[in-house]
Amino acid sequence: MSDDPQTRRQIESIAADNRPLLVLDVDEVVLEFLGPFMSWLKSENYSFRPISFALDGNIFDADGAEASKTTVKELVTRFFEVQHDWQTLAPGFPDALEPLADQVQIVLLTAMPHRHFEAREALLSSLSVSYPLVTTEKAKGPAVALLHGGRDAPVAFIDDMAYNLLSVGKAMPGAALIHLMAHRPMKALMPPLPDSVIAAEDWYMAAAEARQALGV
Template identity: 45%
Template sequence: MSDDPETARQIAELASDDRPLLVLDVDEVVLEFVQPFMRYLESIDLELGLATFSLFQNVVRRSDRQKVEPSEVAEHLDTFFAVQAEWQTAAADAAETIARLSRNAEIVMLTAMPHRHRPVRRAHLDALGFPYPLLTTEMPKGPAILKLRGPDKRPVAFVDDIPKNLLSVRDFVADAHLVNLMSYGAMRAVMPPLPADIAVADDWKTAAPSIEKALGI
């Protein structure tokens, strides 16, 4: 099952695979996001602060320091996704590390973004050396990963920067190995505390060993 019917449709198109499953968020995990988005906002005279762990509550106008309404931030984010190839680069060591893991595991990228941006993101990931299947979702990620796992209890690992996404997966796939990875480490200072059973990694070099152990590869 999946709460998002379009995500379920995308999952149904995937070829069957019984290898251990590694599901990866894209922004801040596979691609740099926070710093490129900061630069994008600066180009339109806006600024993202780090007062709280919230993308939509911390944008101000550089000219007068007035807060930008979340609805307007959402519009800027939507525009950013449309031109992401001009701003986003691969996270450090991501391409090499994921390629190594893909020799013995099924890799699927699961990104929380409007479905209409999937073709642009697909092309950009391909250009950066990430040819793995890409799913988009506009709903919580837990149901999608439960469906991706399939009926067999194969090992599952999931890497994401957002606590609520990791917790969603834990609710649906209780034995999944969960890893919190953030390319822009400064966000950790304002991030809510993580449960003890979620591994924390500062980069791909530190994330890989625990993933390999959890997946048995």
């Protein structure tokens, strides 16, 4: 049971489905995030230097001073307000999904404040991505469990953040956890993934792993 009431309402509004479930993160999985965010930062006279696997500590102002955590948070919020002008589909999406798209239920689960739901849905729609969208301000695991709803079919989850994959693994021990991240320079800085996570190099490998896990 998701402990985010808004997330729960969104999930309850999605038509019931008994097919295997494939849940996709949005930023860095369905949409490029870091590349467009870095371009937008440049337009705002900030620069992003991939020094560590984080946003904090890697963003610098025009004078070369490191942006504070508060500023980084504000920049991300401002970026999400203009996301439709900057974000593009991740390489391989949605083509790699084509062989299984009709055989599974696909839902997008994005960790972002609910107030950005409409902007994100409009952006996805403008890119012809029509899968149901769910926003959450809490852990992803309980939301995926609620989406699955105890149906007699497997679940796979694709995300670029280990903590989201582990959250889903904790809530649904049988879930296939697949890591995928569009931005190569930041991915190179990522700490090793937990053993329970399948590392996918690109969307084609992620889709093949999902297909195997979902038995389709």
